[in-house]
Amino acid sequence: MSFGGPQWPQEPQQPYGQQPQQPGQQQYGQQYGNQYGPQGPGGQPSPFPGASEDGTPDWGALADASAAGRRRKRLLVVGGGVLAALLVGAVVATAVVNSDKGDDTAKNGTVTPTGSAAPSGSPTPDPTFSSVAPPPPPNPKDYISDEKKDKAPLSAEGLFPGKKLTVSGRVHKKGATSSTTDCASVTQGGLGAVLKKNGCDRVIRATYVKDGVAITVGVAVFPTEAAALKAKNQASGGIAPLAGAGVKDFCRATVCLRRANSIGRYAYFTQAGFTDGKKVTTSDKGVFQASDDLGTFAFNQIYARGKSQASAAAGAPQE
Numbered sequence: 001m002s003f004g005g006p007q008w009p010q011e012p013q014q015p016y017g018q019q020p021q022q023p024g025q026q027q028y029g030q031q032y033g034n035q036y037g038p039q040g041p042g043g044q045p046s047p048f049p050g051a052s053e054d055g056t057p058d059w060g061a062l063a064d065a066s067a068a069g070r071r072r073k074r075l076l077v078v079g080g081g082v083l084a085a086l087l088v089g090a091v092v093a094t095a096v097v098n099s100d101k102g103d104d105t106a107k108n109g110t111v112t113p114t115g116s117a118a119p120s121g122s123p124t125p126d127p128t129f130s131s132v133a134p135p136p137p138p139n140p141k142d143y144i145s146d147e148k149k150d151k152a153p154l155s156a157e158g159l160f161p162g163k164k165l166t167v168s169g170r171v172h173k174k175g176a177t178s179s180t181t182d183c184a185s186v187t188q189g190g191l192g193a194v195l196k197k198n199g200c201d202r203v204i205r206a207t208y209v210k211d212g213v214a215i216t217v218g219v220a221v222f223p224t225e226a227a228a229l230k231a232k233n234q235a236s237g238g239i240a241p242l243a244g245a246g247v248k249d250f251c252r253a254t255v256c257l258r259r260a261n262s263i264g265r266y267a268y269f270t271q272a273g274f275t276d277g278k279k280v281t282t283s284d285k286g287v288f289q290a291s292d293d294l295g296t297f298a299f300n301q302i303y304a305r306g307k308s309q310a311s312a313a314a315g316a317p318q319e
Contacts, residue, residue: 138313140306144264145225147201152309155179159219159301160206167293172208172215176244179204183220189237191269198231199223207242208294213287214250215272216241217294219302222265232262239269248275255279257291261299264306268298 143149156177165172183200184192195203205218218239222228238258241251250256256273257280272291273280280287 138310140303140310141264142306143309143313144266144302144306147223147265150265150306150309152305154202154204154221154305156204156206159204159298159305160217165208165293165297167297170210170289170293172210172290172293173246175207175209175214175247176242177204177206178242186218186240186242187237188240188271191235191237191239194231194234194236195220198227198234200231203239205239205242207244207247208290209247209275210290211286212275213272213290214241214247214275215270215290215294216251217268217270217298219266219268219298222267225262225265228262228265228267231267232260235260235267235269238271241271241273250275250277252277255281257287259291259295261295263299263302266302268295268302270295270298 156179160174160177163174165174178186179202180186181202183195183203186203186205187195199222200220201223202221203218204221205216207214207216209215216239220228220231222231238256238260241249241256243249251271251273254273254277256271259270261268270291272287272294274287
């Protein structure tokens with residue numbers, strides 16, 4: 001392993017001695033004068049340290065100088081070895097510490113609790129969305145347009161609950177109610193034939209009265225929306241007035257207001273007139289208002305039936 005700089009150990013150095021003299025060049029000792037002690041013959045410095053006055057080398061001094069040089073080399077070699085050993089030891093110690101950290105992680109592991117935030121600095125995953133669009137919510141009209149879906153119980157009390165009807169502060173007291181599968185039996189004029197031709201299953205009626213004006217609303221039930229629509233468009237005559245429960249006969253041998261409409265597989269008809277037998281004219285706003293109130297109420301009750309069934313279907317577990 002190399003750490004740069006000088007390589008250890010270095011090559012041994014030669015002791016100071018006589019160097020080959022080039023022409024015109026002074027000797028090494030002559031250049032530096034008296035720095036190295038006794039001079040040679042003629043005042044010239046001796047080329048050898050510790051030389052005698054006659055220039056003869058002092059071999060003992062040379063041996064001592066050589067031994068001192070070798071000791072310095074050994075110290076340098078030993079010192080370099082210690083430095084290299086320290087550097088290598090530091091690297092090995094660092095590797096051991098890192099290795100120990102890796103072992104701890106492998107033994108202990110890192111568990112991120114479910115639902116915890118992602119570690120700091122890690123990318124946040126992009127939200128994913130299903131490519132399949134959720135189904136649309138059920139349409140209430142679908143449940144009142146086909147007898148195969150319209151399975152909720154159906155009765156006079158279900159369509160016309162309570163003892164009175166209040167619309168915008170106008171209070172209509174409820175009279176008699178009825179329900180029959182003989183649709184034509186509760187009609188006047190040509191309406192019975194129309195209901196029968198289009199497959200009427202049942203007619204449910206209720207009568208309300210307010211300020212001498214009585215209104216009977218009849219709801220005819222058909223197998224399909226198309227059949228109910230045909231019955232409304234072909235209607236002639238009207239629903240038979242329903243007396244009783246405090247309401248006298250009305251709309252007998254007189255002029256009354258008749259209307260027809262439909263929603264889904266239901267067609268509904270109203271007949272409104274005075275309880276005293278007076279003829280209805282276009283100026284009798286109270287009769288028209290009462291007819292509007294009961295027609296709107298019938299529409300809302302039928303639609304609420306579809307909405308209730310659609311809400312139940314939406315909350316049911318999907319198969």
